[in-house]
Amino acid sequence: MLVFIVLSVVMLIGAVGVVTLRQPVHAALSLVGTLLTLAIAYVQLHAHFLAAIQVIVYAGAIMVLFLFVIMLLNLGGESPTPRLAWIRPAAWAVGALTAVAIVVTVYADPRALPDAATLAAVFTGSGVEQIADQLFGPYVLTFQLVGVLLLTGIVGAVGLVQRKAAVSASAQGRAVGAAGRTPPQAPPMDAGATAEKGR
């Protein structure tokens, strides 16, 4: 129980940091903290394999991708004046209401946990074998579809980021126009666009 309290406090501090910190890098690092405490939570819940995957894939690969894009785009903080000022208190009210509603619903129908013997019998080892049995058994169609989805995602991402000479020329013209509207942060992409245009 003590572990749970410490975990949840750290997790919620990290989550609030993601939502409130102004600098994107700080928000991303705050999310890394939340993801790592989630990995510890998975260990507490007898999901050892998922804990390892959480650290390697989520806190590792996905967050590195995020930090890489923040670095590539040289993103600064948000401007402090929002266009829709009323949305901030409204969002906090809706969020608090949702959380309270879910908590009330869950506690209205409490269930006793299975005893320790049952848990030990079901969650034996790291869980890799059992997850593999499920993944290549009843979930094999989902597994295939996820494979297709990942392939589509890779092709889509490459297609989006790749640029042709004509497109880059017009994009550069528009980028210069947009730079006139937002003066700071000289676009680092323009150098590449010019180089490609010259080819």
Next chain:
Amino acid sequence: MGGPVPTEAWVALSAALFAIGAIGVLTRRSAILVFLSVELMLNAANLALVAFARQWAVAGTQVAMSGQTVVFIVLAIAAAEVAVGLGILVAIFRDRVSTDVDTLSEVRL
């Protein structure tokens, strides 16, 4: 103080994380911060799935492990989503040198 933590407590924590993520999606204006909040919401759902997987241990290994298998699939989908989403983000940034979602309103009638 001892003993295992009940499933309700884990689901309450997951609900709090999900709500904070939803608040982030609604209030953040930089597209990459909206993405980070979406990741938070996905992870909140994963935590609830893992907690329910433990709760259903009485129903046998098959049922209990299907919860953890779904978490595995959600992870793979999140990876694909991040790849495509960040690609879109880079494309938008090239076009307008800003990722402020408030200014992306050309499609509005």
